[in-house]
Amino acid sequence: MALAIMCSGGDAPGMNPAIKKFVDYSYKKGEEAYLVYDGLEGLIDNKIKKATHQDVAGIVHIGGTIIRSSRSKRFFEHEYRLKAFNNLKSHGIKGMVVLGGDGSFRAMEKFSSEFDINFVGIPSTIDNDIYGTDYCLGVDTALNVIRDALDKIRDTASSFNRAFIVEVMGRDCGYLAVVSAMISGAEICIIPEVEFNTQEVEKKLLKEIEEGRNYILAIISEGSKNTSQVHAWIQDKLGLETRVSILGHIQRGGNPTVYDRLMAFDFTIKAVDYLLSHNDSNKVVVFKNGEFGFMEIEEVVSNKYQLPQHYLDAINFLD
Amino acid sequence: MALAIMCSGGDAPGMNPAIKKFVDYSYKKGEEAYLVYDGLEGLIDNKIKKATHQDVAGIVHIGGTIIRSSRSKRFFEHEYRLKAFNNLKSHGIKGMVVLGGDGSFRAMEKFSSEFDINFVGIPSTIDNDIYGTDYCLGVDTALNVIRDALDKIRDTASSFNRAFIVEVMGRDCGYLAVVSAMISGAEICIIPEVEFNTQEVEKKLLKEIEEGRNYILAIISEGSKNTSQVHAWIQDKLGLETRVSILGHIQRGGNPTVYDRLMAFDFTIKAVDYLLSHNDSNKVVVFKNGEFGFMEIEEVVSNKYQLPQHYLDAINFLD
Amino acid sequence: MALAIMCSGGDAPGMNPAIKKFVDYSYKKGEEAYLVYDGLEGLIDNKIKKATHQDVAGIVHIGGTIIRSSRSKRFFEHEYRLKAFNNLKSHGIKGMVVLGGDGSFRAMEKFSSEFDINFVGIPSTIDNDIYGTDYCLGVDTALNVIRDALDKIRDTASSFNRAFIVEVMGRDCGYLAVVSAMISGAEICIIPEVEFNTQEVEKKLLKEIEEGRNYILAIISEGSKNTSQVHAWIQDKLGLETRVSILGHIQRGGNPTVYDRLMAFDFTIKAVDYLLSHNDSNKVVVFKNGEFGFMEIEEVVSNKYQLPQHYLDAINFLD
């Protein structure tokens, strides 16, 4: 049976190790492995290529994805989905592994409901905001990139009386911000899920500054949308010269960490095994309480990821 | 109640975040926190100091341990253990958190059987070879240091026809070697637990070299004790110029990763909570199947860690 | 003779290696070495301490400055400068090495014109904007921190059709931006010294996008003050989804590079030797055309650093 792998939506570190494992493991299982380049756009335009071991040699340590990714407006139209299906059919491809997030999974659900194509999704986004799984591919690498940035700021922070604001990714989800705040000992953490109580924090920090605290580190999730407001608040109310860093796409780069490589391998093996042993798969591989499992795509995309309570609590107990 | 923290035996990344959490969390719980400097030697010589928040400010991102560690011959003698106990007593210390490995835990078991002192051990060694726990503090950082070295070798490996041997830590346990081989795509992995079948590997690799393979990466666990022998074998039998790297203590350094910081925090909170709620604790915090638990020190030290079967299997399936 | 070292103004990587060399070299020369903590503020408040080798052990690889820095409004008033002088006098300190920039040098010039105190400045700022020297301490480390960030963005950039804007430091000087653009192959570089010709660049890039270019990297110096404007321009005129990273103080952190350590040692030896052999020194150590020399402080602070022509030219020849 021929299988294909595709990346869709934003890229995440760990995609390349998943692609390599997909190719090696498919051939080991006696199946043919195909690569879909440029995501859904490439699916429509038939950028589909039978993979060789050579195509995926020496890629496990590279960030991003060698088969690239895309978003596609055309894929919302039936005519282009039909075109995509005919492309897959012409190669004899029966099942697809899709590395992506909610949007990509929704597209594949629609696609597989219309055509005879199976797919298994692997949750891949540094935001870690997909329902049903504790872990999304790329999160550990992103967190360690943020950690490295915060460690550098710590070096310079203690040299001078200052406040530092670091904005990290997370449009709808404060996961990256909370964990970064915990492991860096930040004093302030602001995320979309929790209203930030300036008055209480102000009182506490003013007291600490009086007692000798000479710098403050604040982590803000981009989704909370108030970096410049917090900037003004710290300067005005706490009286500290304040500097802002916005990490942006640096968080998506970097060589995948050991954890992301191991997770990429495990996610991929689960996905391929599922495709090979089920005829109508329309699932997402999830990692929950230390174990891998499968969830209906419909359940994944129709629910919203909730940040676990102990992370929400952590925000109020930053030292 | 007064509690103390001590490092014993070899150091591991993650000890500093554990020390910081110990101090902050103890005070938050309303207890006094003490630091024992220089391990068992310092316990005997009363290098014990009541901790301030200032002592542990800005240390989470530093490798090694700011309170240092040691091995101690004197501690094998009763007279010195008595001295150590009297030191603890003079500070009113009732419980200790000990970051260390098997040897350290054995020493503490003896100590606590003779004197009225409780302790909880936190498994801390990059070798990941302690019975009863899936994870020892420091392993994720060590693996990522190895990964970084292997990624660098990959850069240069493909420039030239060569074999590269990298010796990693692990005196009795091939954990670091196996995982490093998996995540780097090494062709050869040699560990103490598995006899290495040169003939079969030789046949396979000679065939691949004939087909165009232009470099080989071999990971060897220091405990397998045959790095120079393997060197000779590759040069003679596979005909490739071969270069050796021995990573040594580089693997123990480096800023603790996000995972090691989070684990350090969790291990420490479990240990302190246990000491505060049990009167005769003599336990090790273990992390098994994704959950924290406690194991009798006696059980931990009287059993040998076994590398899980899927790691042993992985050695035979390196691509 | 007693000498002191002080950091003033913004910190820069390389200050710690300079501090260590200052202490070790002064004692080797048979002189006493003092550390002034907290910059000019500490000078006024007598935070001056005779240094031991132990104070500076193990600091060469740490970013920031262990003796901290400050800016001081009080130092503008004669009464506080008198206080500062009396502090130095009470320790018998005759000469000072000052790690800082223009502002700090101006303060010291005033100070040394009023009181019997010699000083030699070492240009220390990642902006590389001090007149008379080709190199300021910290620049190589800052450039490599920026490089690391840009390498990460390259990983992810080619995965997706996008533009990336990275804002780097440099309030009055585009040095960091130009060199970063050169070594990363950026398509756009905007600095305070050169007016940016949007029309011409727009034409060129639109043509390249038509021919297949799938991402754009733009480096902007913070001093050019138009990051959000460029953001809008790229989105509107070039039609690429655009993401912004603002590196901020990450650029000031990080372990000093080999080059910054060697320069720190050389700058410091030159400064100490000068103080020991001249009675009325009021100089800055400069590094010009590969050689060290000394320049009157007055000349340094009354002239403006000019970015060399070949850097200005480079902006128009980015590929």
Place this chain on the structure above:
Amino acid sequence: MALAIMCSGGDAPGMNPAIKKFVDYSYKKGEEAYLVYDGLEGLIDNKIKKATHQDVAGIVHIGGTIIRSSRSKRFFEHEYRLKAFNNLKSHGIKGMVVLGGDGSFRAMEKFSSEFDINFVGIPSTIDNDIYGTDYCLGVDTALNVIRDALDKIRDTASSFNRAFIVEVMGRDCGYLAVVSAMISGAEICIIPEVEFNTQEVEKKLLKEIEEGRNYILAIISEGSKNTSQVHAWIQDKLGLETRVSILGHIQRGGNPTVYDRLMAFDFTIKAVDYLLSHNDSNKVVVFKNGEFGFMEIEEVVSNKYQLPQHYLDAINFLD
């Protein structure tokens, strides 16, 4: 005019930026650019390809060399050199830029003396042991890789009473070892150029150990060939448990630093300009006292690089 670039001998970081600049700059000058794959072996086997901008896109930040390198026994025979020349001729190639070391330059000298082919060599080796130039491409990256390893060892060194030996590259030349020792504050440095006086060092270090020194760092150049002997000496005479790291080819990997990228660009521009303006070039680009120049290949290969006196002196003044 058609020009070609080739790597020969061991690889060095910075080769990729040089290759990219070669292609971009040649086309900018209106010339054709060719890539010779697999070094001299590829020259004989006609692995020569006209370069496109696409071939060299996104390579500046990658270690090693994308066109690979080799050593060649066949090239010592006239028949193969003739074959190589005919290959170049068939592509119309008149001049070559060769990234390599002494051995490669000698081969090219022979080659260009027999056939109508010009070449300019760019000194490329992390050993920094080529006569006539202060700098060889790759050295700054290699030094920073070593620095990173030593910084990690420092983290763990102070945790425990131990000695650490780190063996770095340098078969005939102690450059890497000396500079690494200087910037890491090593206590011992052993290189091929200087006889190591064990007795004197032993006396000095035993005194320091008595006074409280609790670890020793020794850097040894591989060319001094006595790592295991020094190991035994430290354990026996200084009484410290001693651990060895051999960095090996890790030193050749890693993303090229800012300095190596800038040097790669400058070396390459000089080389191409020379080829385009001289008809019988047989030169090496050298960087001496901060300036670029050209030296007859014959002079380069018939002289031995001497480590500057201040580096030799530094060995006796390690603190």
